[in-house]
Amino acid sequence: MSESSTQPTALAKEASPEARPKSRFYVDDRTRFVIKQMLTRPTSLAGLIIILGFVLVAVLAPVLAPPANPADPWQIPHDGYSAEPSLPSEEHPFGTTQGQYDVYYGVIWGTRTAFRVGLIITGATMLIGLTVGSLAAYYGGILDDILMRVVEIVQAFPFLLAALTLASILRSRIGIGLVAGMIALIAFGWPTYARLIRGDILVVKQQDYVTAARALGARDSRILIRHILPNAIFPTLVIASMDIGSYVLNFAALSFLGLGAEPGYADWGQMISFARNWIPALARYPHILMYPGIAILLFVMGWNLVGDAFRDIIDPRLAGSR
Amino acid sequence: MVNYIIRRLLLFPLILFGVTLLIFGMLSLLSPYERLSLYLPDRPEHGSIDNLIELYGLNDPIPVQYARWMLGDDYLGLYPEGITSPNPSRGVLRGDLGFSFRGHQPVGQAILQYLPATLELTIWAIVPLLFIGIQLGVWSAVNHNKPVDHILRVFSITGWSFPTYVFGLMVLMIFYAKLDWFPAGRLSEWATRVVLDTTAFTQYTKMNTFDALLNGRFDIFIDSLRHLILPVITLSYLWWAQILRVTRSSMLEALRQDYVTTARAKGLSERVVINRHVRRNALIPVATISGLVVIGLMSGVVITETVFNYRGLGWFFADAALHLDVISVLGFTLFYATLVVLGNLVADITYAFLDPRVRYS
Numbered sequence: 001m002s003e004s005s006t007q008p009t010a011l012a013k014e015a016s017p018e019a020r021p022k023s024r025f026y027v028d029d030r031t032r033f034v035i036k037q038m039l040t041r042p043t044s045l046a047g048l049i050i051i052l053g054f055v056l057v058a059v060l061a062p063v064l065a066p067p068a069n070p071a072d073p074w075q076i077p078h079d080g081y082s083a084e085p086s087l088p089s090e091e092h093p094f095g096t097t098q099g100q101y102d103v104y105y106g107v108i109w110g111t112r113t114a115f116r117v118g119l120i121i122t123g124a125t126m127l128i129g130l131t132v133g134s135l136a137a138y139y140g141g142i143l144d145d146i147l148m149r150v151v152e153i154v155q156a157f158p159f160l161l162a163a164l165t166l167a168s169i170l171r172s173r174i175g176i177g178l179v180a181g182m183i184a185l186i187a188f189g190w191p192t193y194a195r196l197i198r199g200d201i202l203v204v205k206q207q208d209y210v211t212a213a214r215a216l217g218a219r220d221s222r223i224l225i226r227h228i229l230p231n232a233i234f235p236t237l238v239i240a241s242m243d244i245g246s247y248v249l250n251f252a253a254l255s256f257l258g259l260g261a262e263p264g265y266a267d268w269g270q271m272i273s274f275a276r277n278w279i280p281a282l283a284r285y286p287h288i289l290m291y292p293g294i295a296i297l298l299f300v301m302g303w304n305l306v307g308d309a310f311r312d313i314i315d316p317r318l319a320g321s322r
Numbered sequence: 323m324v325n326y327i328i329r330r331l332l333l334f335p336l337i338l339f340g341v342t343l344l345i346f347g348m349l350s351l352l353s354p355y356e357r358l359s360l361y362l363p364d365r366p367e368h369g370s371i372d373n374l375i376e377l378y379g380l381n382d383p384i385p386v387q388y389a390r391w392m393l394g395d396d397y398l399g400l401y402p403e404g405i406t407s408p409n410p411s412r413g414v415l416r417g418d419l420g421f422s423f424r425g426h427q428p429v430g431q432a433i434l435q436y437l438p439a440t441l442e443l444t445i446w447a448i449v450p451l452l453f454i455g456i457q458l459g460v461w462s463a464v465n466h467n468k469p470v471d472h473i474l475r476v477f478s479i480t481g482w483s484f485p486t487y488v489f490g491l492m493v494l495m496i497f498y499a500k501l502d503w504f505p506a507g508r509l510s511e512w513a514t515r516v517v518l519d520t521t522a523f524t525q526y527t528k529m530n531t532f533d534a535l536l537n538g539r540f541d542i543f544i545d546s547l548r549h550l551i552l553p554v555i556t557l558s559y560l561w562w563a564q565i566l567r568v569t570r571s572s573m574l575e576a577l578r579q580d581y582v583t584t585a586r587a588k589g590l591s592e593r594v595v596i597n598r599h600v601r602r603n604a605l606i607p608v609a610t611i612s613g614l615v616v617i618g619l620m621s622g623v624v625i626t627e628t629v630f631n632y633r634g635l636g637w638f639f640a641d642a643a644l645h646l647d648v649i650s651v652l653g654f655t656l657f658y659a660t661l662v663v664l665g666n667l668v669a670d671i672t673y674a675f676l677d678p679r680v681r682y683s
Contacts, residue, residue: 152340156341156663157344157655157662158617158620158658158659158662160624162655162659164624165651165655167643169349169351169648169651172356172648173352173356249485252485252487253485253486253487257625257644279506286495289492293485296488300483304482
């Protein structure tokens with residue numbers, strides 16, 4: 001315990017075998033501490049509640065806003081084609097935006113888009129980052145050098161700019177839609193996790209049980225997958241999963257700039273981009289900005305609150321500062 | 323120390339080389355036909371499309387095309403005998419980033435044209451940020467868990483989560499559409515007329531606020547400052563939050579060190595302890611992220627300038643990306659990536675000077 005706690009992100013489980021009971025659901029003290037902290041701090045609790053709220057909205061979307069065309073629920077229904085937004089009314093509780101798209105429907109189904117986009121991007125970036133990072137850390141030497149230089153090169157690009165560039169190129173290849181934007185964000189998002197997991201594996205690699213496994217003649221892949229990764233993966237996994245908020249934010253930024261979801265798709269960023277055309281009239285039509293804007297702000301904030309608290313908890317340098 | 327710096331310096335060209343490879347790699351995702359249409363947005367005059375692809379060498383092996391892109395068309399032996407490119411390029415290495423059809427000028431020139439506006443925005447954003455932002459972070463840490471600290475933390479978490487485009491539009495909605503306190507654009511109409519009048523006004527830096535001061539026109543200075551306020555706040559809000567967070571947590575960490583206890587035990591006043599002992603050590607991480615802040619501000623301009631229709635580099639980039647002007651987009655990205663690599667190099671070296679622990683790792 002004392003050894004691993006000197007490593008900022010080494011949240012490795014207890015190394016000694018007798019400390020680990022047989023049950024698969026056993027939660028060690030450290031994890032229990034983290035969970036307890038997450039549930040008692042006001043900030044992380046607020047974040048968890050916000051996220052839970054969004055999960056509910058996403059799950060209940062077909063009930064809250066029944067799609068007119070169940071085959072394509074992502075298309076926001078529109079009531080006519082008039083460009084001028086209209087104010088909230090009985091029929092459209094959040095009003096309509098440019099093109100008479102229903103804001104309420106867009107905000108509700110936009111929640112599903114946000115989770116979908118966020119989960120896909122986070123999953124893919126994490127997978128690539130994990131693979132690259134563990135190969136680099138485990139084999140070391142020239143492979144490590146090469147992979148880390150590649151990481152450095154990819155990180156030389158400002159994230160949003162690079163994603164925007166790739167999205168605009170991919171769009172001339174595969175057309176408009178969610179895919180181009182998501183690929184672009186994945187392509188430039190993975191290096192962070194490669195670095196994180198590499199650092200943690202370098203620590204775990206030194207542990208006695210790894211040496212023992214090697215002495216027993218275990219294959220590289222077995223050592224890496226059975227002994228090292230389970231003990232090194234946790235912090236990266238959690239930190240990455242909390243980046244969902246920022247990926248959603250960045251994807252919405254692409255949509256806002258016209259390189260993400262197509263017009264009329266239930267996506268918050270895309271809806272906000274409509275508001276851009278009505279800046280002088282925003283005082284009259286605040287609803288076209290405020291509803292999707294607050295939705296995305298809350299969504300991102302929920303994840304940030306949880307992620308921030310988590311980082312604080314696992315960083316022993318800050319232990320006891322709150 | 324010297325070894326460390328030499329290693330970083332040697333890596334610098336290698337990373338830049340990788341950056342150009344990656345950029346060219348993105349370009350070669352496009353088929354020769356698509357790339358041809360990028361180079362020749364206007365009606366081709368040199369015969370059939372296949373002919374043109376041949377002329378531009380777009381079917382050549384990728385490494386040959388890369389070399390030509392980097393070194394220019396006059397590089398010996400890259401074209402088959404008897405064929406010369408109709409629009410010879412001088413190559414990226416000699417500063418030829420291609421022709422921007424959205425900007426109607428070479429990409430390099432477009433960057434130079436839009437750079438001053440963005441620089442002006444960035445300078446006005448970063449100066450208060452570094453002075454006041456750090457002070458707020460110190461203040462928050464010193465008043466740990468008191469009301470001031472809580473307020474600043476809420477401010478910081480909100481700023482960290484606020485999408486720039488939502489924040490910018492909300493600011494415009496309130497202060498421009500509703501209250502009409504601040505105008506949109508870069509200058510008022512009357513001021514634009516003065517600035518463009520070459521007999522009365524000299525554009526030394528092309529940055530309106532500074533030019534106005536250099537010309538002694540205080541009214542224009544005020545006017546352009548009024549136009550700058552909303553974009554500057556929007557651009558830097560996120561980074562206020564970031565600076566505050568980092569300063570606060572590194573201050574809190576420094577406050578728990580033994581030398582602080584020692585200093586207090588010696589009977590030094592709290593002010594001396596904070597300013598002489600804590601702050602100095604706490605600012606090392608802040609110095610590192612300052613490089614990040616500059617980079618972040620420089621790339622944040624894409625959204626901010628688009629929201630405010632402020633004609634700078636970011637606006638140009640977003641416009642080019644939206645209209646699939648890939649040549650401009652890649653040129654711009656190359657320019658930014660070079661800046662980032664340079665910035666990181668400077669930051670690393672500064673860090674090694676500031677913090678002796680880095681030198682030996």
